[in-house]
Amino acid sequence: MNIEQFYALFLKSNKVTIDSRKIGKNDIFFAFSGESFNAAVLAEKAADEGALAVIVEQKDFENEAKNIFYVRSTLEFLQELSVYHRKQLRIPVIGLTGSNGKTTTKELIHAVLSEKFNVQYTFGNLNNHIGVPLTILSIKPEHEMAVIEMGANHQKEIELLSSLAQPNFGYITNFGKAHLEGFGGFEGVIKGKSELYDYLKNHAQTILVNENDPIQAEKTDNYSPKITFGKAHSDYNFESFSENHFVGLKYQNIRALSKLTGEYNFTNLCAAASLGLHFGIDFDTVKSAIENYTPTNMRSQVVKKEGKTLVLDTYNANPSSMSASLHNFITFEGSKTIIIGDMLELGDESEKEHENILNLALNLGFNEIITVGRHFRNINSSETAFESTAQLIEYLEQNKIQSENVLLKGSRGIALEKAIEFI
Structure with a gap:
């Protein structure tokens, strides 16, 4: 199948999907296969x-009369x-x-730019080698960014x-201790994330920089073009403030x-x-x-429930x-x-990093510390250390949390959000 020829068919389609449950009339279905x-x-x-049209990678299923086309991959x-x-x-295109x-910043950028432009953006967390192509293919003629x-x-x-x-514009939110196992340590994280800088520099595109x-x-010293924020001499300078645990920014005496929640979201606001x-x-x-953007994706989300304030941050976690x-x-x-779940994909650093977090929690002096997951369980001998969220739920069904404020924070694989209804 020739890309140029198929592109003419693509332009007539409504959308591209890899999910057989979401195939609509006039869609293109990519039939993936696995083990x-x-x-x-x-x-x-x-x-x-x-x-x-349907794209398959098994010759036996090809039927060009029905626009079922075979490709190698x-x-x-x-x-x-x-x-x-x-x-x-x-x-x-902003990458x-x-x-x-990442996701919070993407949502904020979309919210801001959509005030003036028709903006397409990554839906949910479709940010990998499949999700990025699907996002690109969802860009229609009416989109302006x-x-x-x-x-x-x-x-x-x-x-x-x-x-x-x-991308014509690029931004790296930060370099943290995430996916240490795959990247090969913190220096590997810096190198891996900086591949975006490498692309932008090699193609003379614009970098957004938190100075x-x-x-x-x-990494961006002496590079141009770039957009900067953070310092007095930066292109844009913002001040942070907070009210009722919500973070805001001030620009030229206007407060937003x-x-x-969390001062760490200040730079996400600054980028947008x-x-x-x-x-x-x-x-x-x-x-x-x-001010109109409302997080609903379990990222720095604050909700009120039966007189308690819950902070939900269960989509991802790293040190x-x-x-x-x-x-x-x-x-x-x-x-x-606090109900904190294991931080996954830390490799050889896992035990040390979980110990550091548990010690930090103890030193900060929370009224109650509950841990969930095997890594925390191996180092936490308290009665409120659980192997799984299912065990946590069993505990919560018999032991109501008395605190006025509850934080749920853990990696996606721990699925702490399942415990919300029992708090």
Whole structure:
């Protein structure tokens, strides 16, 4: 199958999907296969129900009369199609990565830029070698900008995703202790995330820089073009403030208070505001976007439940984000219980990093500390150390938390959000 020929068919489609449950009329279905599944068996059904085309990687399922086309690799063809589509686009594409805050920053950037432009952006957490191509292919003629999140847990992944997204603007939220096992330690994290800088520099594209981050500042020193924030001499300078545990930023005496908790979200707000100002959006409009953005994705989300204040941050966790969350939560007024889950993918550093977090929690003096997961259980001998969220729920069904404030923070694999209804 020739990309150029197939592209004409793509332009007539409604959307591209890899999920057989979401195939609609006039969609293109990429039938992926793996060790335990082969979506190509659904090719005929998809075509009969209105799919415009189906891509399979098993010759036996090809039926060009029904627009079921064979390719050597569905993944490679998906990526090649996205690159071909990207080359046709004449809109600014913003790429971002980082150890913490990627998705929140992406959502904030989208909220701000959408005040003036029709912006397409990464839906949910589709930020890998499949999700990035799907996001690119979802960009339609009516879109005026795109924001593409790029995630990685190994070297060379950001290099690949950058080559697919081909961003005109790029931002790395931070360099933290995330995916240490895959990256090979903290220095590996810096090298891996900086692959976005490498792409931008090699293609003379614009870098957004938080000049308060010494690594960002060093990596982009003497580089141009760039947009900067954080220092008095930066392009944009913001002040932070907080009210009722929500973080805000002030620019030229105008205050914008978000619905996000934690000082660590201040730089995420600054990044979104800087891009908004760069693209000609006045700060009153930026303020409106920030104040209207409501997190609903278990990231720095504050909810009230039966007289308690719950801080939900259960989508991801690593030593950097866990430490920041604990330091933020201790500032809450009233009694405080923390429920912290294992931080995954830390490799040889796992035991030490879990010990550090547990010691930090003890030193900060929370009223109650509950841990969930095997790594914490191995170092925590208290009665409130559980192997799993299921065990935690059994405990909560018999023991109601008395604290006024409760923090839930853990890696995605621990699924602490399942315990919310029992608090």
